[in-house]
Amino acid sequence: MTDTRSVFRVKSGKGDITVIYFDNAATTIRKPDQVIRAVVEAMQTFGNSSRGSHEGALCAARTIFEARRKMDHFFHGYGADRVVFTSNSTEALNIAIRGAISEHAHVISTDLEHNSVLRPLYYMRDHEGVQVDFVAADGKGNLDYADFERLITPQTQAIVCTHASNLTGLIVDIERIGRIAKEHGLLLIVDASQTAGIIPIDMKKMNVDLLCFTGHKGLMGPQGTGGLLLSDRADVKPWKTGGTGIQSFLETQPGELPTRLEAGTLNGHGIAGLSAAIDFIEQIGIETIREKEQSLLERFCDGIRELPGVKIYGDPTKERTAIAALNIGDYDSGKVSDMLSYQYGISTRSGAHCAPRLHRALGTVSQGAVRFSFSYFNTEEEVDRTVEAVKEICQEGAYR
Amino acid sequence: MTDTRSVFRVKSGKGDITVIYFDNAATTIRKPDQVIRAVVEAMQTFGNSSRGSHEGALCAARTIFEARRKMDHFFHGYGADRVVFTSNSTEALNIAIRGAISEHAHVISTDLEHNSVLRPLYYMRDHEGVQVDFVAADGKGNLDYADFERLITPQTQAIVCTHASNLTGLIVDIERIGRIAKEHGLLLIVDASQTAGIIPIDMKKMNVDLLCFTGHKGLMGPQGTGGLLLSDRADVKPWKTGGTGIQSFLETQPGELPTRLEAGTLNGHGIAGLSAAIDFIEQIGIETIREKEQSLLERFCDGIRELPGVKIYGDPTKERTAIAALNIGDYDSGKVSDMLSYQYGISTRSGAHCAPRLHRALGTVSQGAVRFSFSYFNTEEEVDRTVEAVKEICQEGAYR
Numbered sequence: 001m002t003d004t005r006s007v008f009r010v011k012s013g014k015g016d017i018t019v020i021y022f023d024n025a026a027t028t029i030r031k032p033d034q035v036i037r038a039v040v041e042a043m044q045t046f047g048n049s050s051r052g053s054h055e056g057a058l059c060a061a062r063t064i065f066e067a068r069r070k071m072d073h074f075f076h077g078y079g080a081d082r083v084v085f086t087s088n089s090t091e092a093l094n095i096a097i098r099g100a101i102s103e104h105a106h107v108i109s110t111d112l113e114h115n116s117v118l119r120p121l122y123y124m125r126d127h128e129g130v131q132v133d134f135v136a137a138d139g140k141g142n143l144d145y146a147d148f149e150r151l152i153t154p155q156t157q158a159i160v161c162t163h164a165s166n167l168t169g170l171i172v173d174i175e176r177i178g179r180i181a182k183e184h185g186l187l188l189i190v191d192a193s194q195t196a197g198i199i200p201i202d203m204k205k206m207n208v209d210l211l212c213f214t215g216h217k218g219l220m221g222p223q224g225t226g227g228l229l230l231s232d233r234a235d236v237k238p239w240k241t242g243g244t245g246i247q248s249f250l251e252t253q254p255g256e257l258p259t260r261l262e263a264g265t266l267n268g269h270g271i272a273g274l275s276a277a278i279d280f281i282e283q284i285g286i287e288t289i290r291e292k293e294q295s296l297l298e299r300f301c302d303g304i305r306e307l308p309g310v311k312i313y314g315d316p317t318k319e320r321t322a323i324a325a326l327n328i329g330d331y332d333s334g335k336v337s338d339m340l341s342y343q344y345g346i347s348t349r350s351g352a353h354c355a356p357r358l359h360r361a362l363g364t365v366s367q368g369a370v371r372f373s374f375s376y377f378n379t380e381e382e383v384d385r386t387v388e389a390v391k392e393i394c395q396e397g398a399y400r
Numbered sequence: 401m402t403d404t405r406s407v408f409r410v411k412s413g414k415g416d417i418t419v420i421y422f423d424n425a426a427t428t429i430r431k432p433d434q435v436i437r438a439v440v441e442a443m444q445t446f447g448n449s450s451r452g453s454h455e456g457a458l459c460a461a462r463t464i465f466e467a468r469r470k471m472d473h474f475f476h477g478y479g480a481d482r483v484v485f486t487s488n489s490t491e492a493l494n495i496a497i498r499g500a501i502s503e504h505a506h507v508i509s510t511d512l513e514h515n516s517v518l519r520p521l522y523y524m525r526d527h528e529g530v531q532v533d534f535v536a537a538d539g540k541g542n543l544d545y546a547d548f549e550r551l552i553t554p555q556t557q558a559i560v561c562t563h564a565s566n567l568t569g570l571i572v573d574i575e576r577i578g579r580i581a582k583e584h585g586l587l588l589i590v591d592a593s594q595t596a597g598i599i600p601i602d603m604k605k606m607n608v609d610l611l612c613f614t615g616h617k618g619l620m621g622p623q624g625t626g627g628l629l630l631s632d633r634a635d636v637k638p639w640k641t642g643g644t645g646i647q648s649f650l651e652t653q654p655g656e657l658p659t660r661l662e663a664g665t666l667n668g669h670g671i672a673g674l675s676a677a678i679d680f681i682e683q684i685g686i687e688t689i690r691e692k693e694q695s696l697l698e699r700f701c702d703g704i705r706e707l708p709g710v711k712i713y714g715d716p717t718k719e720r721t722a723i724a725a726l727n728i729g730d731y732d733s734g735k736v737s738d739m740l741s742y743q744y745g746i747s748t749r750s751g752a753h754c755a756p757r758l759h760r761a762l763g764t765v766s767q768g769a770v771r772f773s774f775s776y777f778n779t780e781e782e783v784d785r786t787v788e789a790v791k792e793i794c795q796e797g798a799y800r
Binding site: 019021023026027029031035036039040043044045046047048052053054055056057086087088089090091093094114115116117118119120122123126214216222223224225240241242243244245248249251252253263264265266267268269270273334337338341345346347348349350351352353354355356359365 | 487
């Protein structure tokens with residue numbers, strides 16, 4: 001395994017095959033070698049962090065604390081103790097939304113949101129009397145930032161917003177929303193699932209109160225990792241409660257962060273990998289990663305934009321992550337994605353992408369969309385082969 | 401690395417050192433080689449399961465489904481779809497206790513419970529009007545099974561009980577409690593954190609409705625894994641809500657299991673390791689594992705029982721897991737544990753063990769206890785060296 005390989009051996013029903021993987025917005029299949037090595041080392045040496053003071057436990061505790069410190073530094077947070085590890089960004093968003101938003105509060109969110117934001121908000125609406133208004137997306141998936149201010153009422157407590165759409169890749173100007181939140185004294189909860197590791201995030205500069213991230217996408221860490229960073233203003237009720245290794249005789253979850261929001265044994269092995277992933281990103285440089293991904297995106301879009309029947313969603317004049325969502329004529333997105341996979345060995349994601357409101361805005365509720373998402377480890381050759389594949393599908397004109 | 405090594409290289413502040421690891425009830429530090437290999441392979445080949453139909457996604461989905469099937473078979477469950485993966489047993493217990501117990505219900509639990517059971521129960525008491533009665537433990541940590549029936553009222557909905565104490569190792573007769581639960585139409589929620597992988601568990605024979613387990617202890621799988629198995633009678637409200645890869649346009653978490661209780665990307669890498677761990681246990685045989693652990697426990701207890709000042713907690717006439725919790729005279733348990741670690745390289749756990757009610761019953765609230773817990777990979781030589789170490793500490797008579 002070298003750091004330059006660009007195709008992946010994957011076990012299939014027909015034995016091992018190689019694929020071009022363009023579903024990095026779902027999970028990056030290619031993890032830096034040092035991430036895998038860190039997980040292996042952790043699995044050979046870690047006790048249970050915060051449970052006991054012997055070397056195995058301390059080894060785990062030191063690595064986890066170091067990972068907190070790195071995440072805090074990476075996102076310009078409010079101290080290592082205000083970094084909470086979760087199993088994914090969905091858990092982080094549930095903790096943030098259900099733990100920080102009060103009963104009967106008013107909340108502003110957007111049409112770009114993923115179900116990991118929408119469903120907790122709908123839950124709060126249905127069970128806690130929370131009122132939610134959504135900033136509308138237009139037919140290109142853009143937001144009108146003035147809507148955030150227009151929707152504010154005296155009851156508004158929080159803005160919950162993604163940092164980038166997982167469907168069009170549109171990057172939301174969180175710093176601008178942060179200024180609005182600050183001016184009106186609102187809590188700002190950000191879903192960074194699509195941006196952590198891909199775009200620089202500065203919680204302080206952006207005025208973010210609760211930053212939710214996942215470890216297995218742009219950060220290129222293991223599955224089963226993610227987290228939540230809290231500003232010094234944010235207060236969040238405990239989510240799961242249980243063993244903490246401290247204050248055993250207390251009947252409630254201890255109040256101190258990060259313990260307050262972390263019950264039970266952490267995924268120490270995964271966090272060790274995440275820590276190594278941060279090192280990798282810092283070594284390469286997040287700007288270098290972003291340039292590489294953007295150049296792949298542009299190369300791909302340049303190659304297919306003029307093809308007959310190809311419709312790329314979103315607004316190419318706006319800042320985007322390395323995502324191209326498209327349809328070919330009125331072909332079902334699932335069929336196109338399957339054809340790319342079975343005939344060309346190209347992995348994409350089709351269907352509804354867990355973003356129901358945006359599909360409505362884009363008019364793709366029934367067709368879905370074929371999403372190509374690129375990572376630092378993809379290559380121009382892979383893009384070129386894929387452009388050729390899309391050309392062939394367009395030329396076929398129909399499924400035969 | 402071979403399957404017979406019995407000491408571990410652990411990174412310490414002073415460089416790599418080797419330790420004898422007797423804290424397996426907190427986490428097994430030694431994972432079978434095939435578990436580590438499975439995690440590495442998953443990290444090189446897995447897409448996001450249930451997100452897309454390309455080979456990387458299917459590869460992850462197949463492995464996770466196979467893991468569900470294995471867990472279902474291993475615990476004699478009610479079908480692979482009724483196996484829910486969580487990040488640890490604490491999350492499984494929170495989902496079970498807070499999702500299955502109704503407001504204002506009456507619940508019976510025990511003094512043996514870990515805070516991962518107690519704190520969710522206290523939460524239900526404080527926020528949902530749930531009444532909880534505890535079957536008392538005596539000075540040896542034993543339960544009187546007749547108490548379960550005595551505590552039943554017309555409002556009783558559930559019994560929540562550990563399968564084994566994490567402090568004394570006492571194995572609770574769940575089959576007997578299951579008969580009581582069945583006779584009175586009660587839900588039986590079992591915390592198998594200390595027994596999964598160590599003692600055969602048969603949900604059907606034991607009449608268990610909700611079985612909560614962790615992957616990183618007796619099952620010898622990766623940290624960040626665990627789960628919850630539901631009987632065909634059990635109904636559990638969703639816990640976290642979010643992306644599921646199915647039914648994107650539904651505003652609530654989809655009702656089907658396992659999706660109902662699994663939002664967001666699963667720890668596919670960890671689950672691949674857990675699946676390999678189950679294979680390992682099936683290959684060796686759970687009875688063989690138990691015999692080995694019990695023989696180490698007995699060898700240890702035989703070596704130290706008569707030493708002056710040694711007090712072993714629990715009841716040696718009862719069935720136990722491979723745990724010996726003890727104190728030496730009135731020495732603080734933390735000091736004894738530290739001495740074992742720093743002077744002899746022996747890893748044990750001291751202090752309160754997240755089991756506050758049992759410490760009260762045993763009279764060890766302030767002293768705590770030094771817990772030695774053995775795994776299949778420990779050796780007689782390690783036990784003998786540890787017996788000698790305990791002898792030396794006893795002979796010293798005081799800390800110098």
